[in-house]
Amino acid sequence: MTASLPHQAAPPDEPRRPSENPRHKARRRALTLLIIGLLIGVPAGYLVISANQSRNSGKDKEAKYSATGLTPGWPSKVQRRLYRVAIPHPADYVASYETNNWKTSRLYTQFRTTPAGLDTFLGAMGVRREQLRQGDITVGARDRKVSGWNFTGPGPWAGLTHKQKNPAPTQDVVVNTSDPNYPMVYVVSRTVP
DSSP states (O other): OOOOOOOOOOOTTSOOOOOOOHHHHHHHHHHHHHHHHHHHHHHHHHHHHHHHHHHHHHHHHHHHHTOOSOEESOOOHHHHHHHTOOOOSSEEEEEEEEEEOSSOEEEEEEEEEOHHHHHHHHHHHTOOGGGOEETOOOSOHHHHHHHTOOOOSSOOEEEEEEOOOTTSOEEEEEEEOSSTTSOEEEEEEEEOO
16 A cells, blocks of 8 residues: 655745736747757758758769860869979969879879960979970870870970979970960879888
């Protein structure tokens, strides 16, 4: 048998609460629903937005890494630093493509610049314009096939190979000066991981 416990009575000096009027009750319920809606809706909205951004990021990366040739646009800062391709300002017609395998990584880059920009680019590599050899196409057949470059247009063409000790990259540079005010530069920078 269970003993029933006595209930504590309200103190005699405390005033009795008035009953809640319907308008106040409706307002309280609406406020409660609003708070619950916000507590559920804000995180749910954040999750939807985050999921869309994540999916779009994946599509961008998929497009970038499924490219099979030069794509317009500057290589990333990390790529430019890793492969030591210092594209000068001003430069236009910029395009790049990176390939990686277990043996060698390559960054193919092309851009058009000014004579001063060409000197800046070559200077950043540690070479001078006088080291370019007239008529020398230093980009090999394999790299021409991968990049789609054919070097058969009007010239004059000049090139050089800037060899460096690993892990620094080796760069093959070809310059087309058919328009001496805007030389076109083609670079293959390769490094051994």
